[in-house]
Amino acid sequence: MSDQPSYPPPPEDVLEISAPEQFAALAHPLRQRLLFALSQRPATVSRLAEQLDAKKGNLAHHLKVLREAGLVHIAETRRVRGGTEQYYQRTARHMLVAEPRAAGTAAMLAAVAQELDRSAAEPHLTLRHLRLGPAKARELGEVLTHLVDGAEEDGEDQPVHGVLVALYQQAPPTRATGSAERHPPEETG
Template identity: 65%
Template sequence: MAPPDDVLALTSPEQFAALAHPLRQRLLFALSAGAATISRLAARLEVAKGSVAHHLKVLRDAGLVAVVETRTVRGGTEQYYGRTAKRLLIDAPAPEGTAALFTAVAQEVNRSPDELLLTLRHLRLTPARAAELAEQLRRLVDECEEDEAADALPHGVLVTFYQQRTGRSV
């Protein structure tokens, strides 16, 4: 079973549309822990297998998941689905992609069993300092290694850094 790519740049309307449904976002988050069958995903998410199958097809058609392994079980074939990338990246932000990612994070935050860090802060920065901060944030996320310990739990990270529109040209 080949590991997923590190990063998938989201560019197509099909990818943004696939991310627009809450169950598909939950499926992607669930698959972050590793490949799983429709039955296992349905049980983990407490959703009907038919719904899981339908939404996995949409994610598969959008290139966000793939069948990564098949096994013969009791005369049938069991398919294991996995993410095609560990991280999703929107290279050229579009309103539908931004909305899809923020919706996904909002739903996960609302389901989080523990305290979370959620902060919005506005800063006045020179262009040079803004570029430096953006690079620091990029490095922080890129260099963070996952724990391999058995008691490691999944955590979500969304980093956004943007220049506010002020009404005057910059």
């Protein structure tokens, strides 16, 4: 039997990230890693410090930022050995960033890179570029979402694996300045 209390799921299934303080909170790799760590179950600062190999004071600061942004909350407070132990939990199972911002995306990718570097097993990392029309791109996105969301998990005693799925359209190449000088834009009158 585990000494970890059982908790209800996060209060929300999906939280849409839209407020400036939420974007600011997501713009730091350690806060991203905290959100990753809290995706399975609530945890104390001590447990998070051990899991993330970080200092408790530093984690407490970043948890405060996440709480103020509404991304985590205190799921339970317990008295232990004359002190108070707080279990932090994500406020939502899924966090949807409708309009990703470069700083948040960079922080998330940096957090994933840190996790890959610390992985106990050899990670699988693939980047492929495909030429797809809008309908096929939408279909691929739906299949990937279904695959990840529908993956059946093993028991609590098994290691946690991170899954990062990104489907994006590359920006078109920009014209070289020399080419723009040779072919000035047409004026409309």
